[in-house]
Amino acid sequence: MGKPAGPIPSVDEIIRTDVGKIACERFGHAATVGAVRAALERFRATIGEAGDERPDRASIALAVGTAATDRLNAADLPRVRRVFNLTGTVLHTNLGRATLPENAIEAATAAMRHAVALEYDLQSGGRGERDDAVRDLLKELTGAEDALVVNNNAAAVLLVLNTFSLRRGAIVSRGELIEIGGSFRMPEIMKRAGAELVEVGTTNRTHLKDYEAAIGPSTGLLMKVHTSNYLIQGFTKEVLTAELSRLAAKHAIPLVDDLGSGTLVDLSAWGMRRERTVQDAVGDGSDLVTFSGDKLLGGPQAGFIVGRRDLVAACAKNPIKRALRLDKIRLAALEATLKLYRDPDRLAERLPTLRHLSRSKADVGDAASRVAAALAAELGDRAVVEVVDCASQIGSGALPLETVPSRGVSITPAGEGKPSGRRLARLAAALRALPVPVIGRIERNAVVLDVRCLDDEQTFATQLTKLQWADSTNESA
Numbered sequence: 001m002g003k004p005a006g007p008i009p010s011v012d013e014i015i016r017t018d019v020g021k022i023a024c025e026r027f028g029h030a031a032t033v034g035a036v037r038a039a040l041e042r043f044r045a046t047i048g049e050a051g052d053e054r055p056d057r058a059s060i061a062l063a064v065g066t067a068a069t070d071r072l073n074a075a076d077l078p079r080v081r082r083v084f085n086l087t088g089t090v091l092h093t094n095l096g097r098a099t100l101p102e103n104a105i106e107a108a109t110a111a112m113r114h115a116v117a118l119e120y121d122l123q124s125g126g127r128g129e130r131d132d133a134v135r136d137l138l139k140e141l142t143g144a145e146d147a148l149v150v151n152n153n154a155a156a157v158l159l160v161l162n163t164f165s166l167r168r169g170a171i172v173s174r175g176e177l178i179e180i181g182g183s184f185r186m187p188e189i190m191k192r193a194g195a196e197l198v199e200v201g202t203t204n205r206t207h208l209k210d211y212e213a214a215i216g217p218s219t220g221l222l223m224k225v226h227t228s229n230y231l232i233q234g235f236t237k238e239v240l241t242a243e244l245s246r247l248a249a250k251h252a253i254p255l256v257d258d259l260g261s262g263t264l265v266d267l268s269a270w271g272m273r274r275e276r277t278v279q280d281a282v283g284d285g286s287d288l289v290t291f292s293g294d295k296l297l298g299g300p301q302a303g304f305i306v307g308r309r310d311l312v313a314a315c316a317k318n319p320i321k322r323a324l325r326l327d328k329i330r331l332a333a334l335e336a337t338l339k340l341y342r343d344p345d346r347l348a349e350r351l352p353t354l355r356h357l358s359r360s361k362a363d364v365g366d367a368a369s370r371v372a373a374a375l376a377a378e379l380g381d382r383a384v385v386e387v388v389d390c391a392s393q394i395g396s397g398a399l400p401l402e403t404v405p406s407r408g409v410s411i412t413p414a415g416e417g418k419p420s421g422r423r424l425a426r427l428a429a430a431l432r433a434l435p436v437p438v439i440g441r442i443e444r445n446a447v448v449l450d451v452r453c454l455d456d457e458q459t460f461a462t463q464l465t466k467l468q469w470a471d472s473t474n475e476s477a
């Protein structure tokens with residue numbers, strides 16, 4: 001027989017201990033009481049197992065108070081948390097795409113903190129237009145007559161389709177009916193926009209005559225879509241914008257070019273393959289061009305519509321525009337980001353997306369060596385840490401087959417033979433459980449961290465002492 005169950009401290013008693021007081025200070029009385037009550041219940045539920053070893057009242061209070069604090073701390077961690085993107089995909093949609101330049105961060109912070117001249121003309125003291133902040137910049141940078149901005153590129157496409165193709169035909173090549181990341185599918189957006197999809201050509205070949213044959217009295221627009229995440233190769237034929245533009249003009253139908261990522265600079269200047277720019281699309285005769293703010297452009301999430309003045313004005317007048325508009329924070333960040341494009345010589349220095357993409361393999365390699373040394377010091381003989389070649393991707397539907405030669409760190413749990421998938425998954429999970437979660441990828445029987453996008457090596461290295469990784473080899477995969 002064990003001792004009779006001694007009195008268990010009350011919620012109040014625990015709240016009055018040092019741990020309880022500190023928790024109240026941090027999380028408030030109500031939340032702390034709730035957490036202590038829950039922790040106390042859990043303690044009672046497990047009390048049977050304690051037997052003779054039942055601790056004294058003060059120890060129970062401390063243990064329950066600490067458990068409650070742990071819960072409160074865990075619940076307090078932001079869900080939208082900073083992470084280290086070491087996946088090798090520079091514009092990773094699941095990790096928030098572009099990281100913003102410093103001037104955009106400052107502008108956004110100021111816009112959050114203060115009243116701003118958003119729809120206010122400081123010269124006249126009268127009403128201004130929300131998009132004015134970026135309209136002139138976009139005109140200047142793209143060569144288009146006019147511009148407007150909405151929530152994202154999906155919204156830009158939706159607005160254009162709804163404005164010109166409501167209950168009218170939108171003609172698209174069968175080779176360009178894209179799906180991006182599962183939720184954006186061109187045929188579905190068209191349907192929701194009220195447009196009637198008119199598919200022309202075949203998956204691999206579409207000719208000018210296919211478009212021409214489809215044009216009729218109820219045609220609302222011709223659409224060209226950038227095949228952002230795939231390439232059609234082999235026996236293929238696509239009609240280029242310049243040709244389509246002549247056809248569209250002949251029939252007085254707008255030609256819309258959905259560029260997707262859309263870049264304002266010739267990427268070959270930074271060693272990448274040249275991607276058609278927004279200026280190219282405008283110059284080739286697209287009446288409207290749509291593209292994203294947070295893909296190659298490197299700014300906040302946004303969608304642009306640039307092109308002919310009368311057509312942009314029609315989009316701006318569509319009541320749906322109001323539901324898709326940008327808030328002051330992103331507009332401020334966008335204006336700052338776009339301004340950097342006035343000085344292309346310093347763009348790679350200032351714009352993180354371009355800085356990451358254009359970072360030389362040697363430079364990434366040096367960083368990989370430092371990261372490998374820090375990891376090896378922490379892991380000791382528990383893992384084999386090596387600097388390896390890898391390939392970064394741009395991501396978010398830009399240059400889909402293009403990779404950028406990179407360097408990374410491969411971590412392989414020590415031991416005979418190939419580590420099992422489960423052991424690798426546990427290592428990856430331990431890295432994700434760090435204060436700033438480290439997101440890598442599992443590849444070639446190792447966890448590989450591509451360090452191309454690692455800016456803050458200091459934080460990365462110092463937090464490694466917190467790595468909790470219990471590897472165990474004596475189990476089946």
Ligand SMILES: *Cc1c(COP(=O)(O)O)cnc(C)c1O
Pocket residue numbers: 152153154155157178180184225226227228258259260261291292293302303396397
């Ligand atoms: C990415 C993409 C979109 C969607 O853009 P979001 O900014 O993610 O809304 C639309 N069309 C194309 C061709 C794209 O590549």
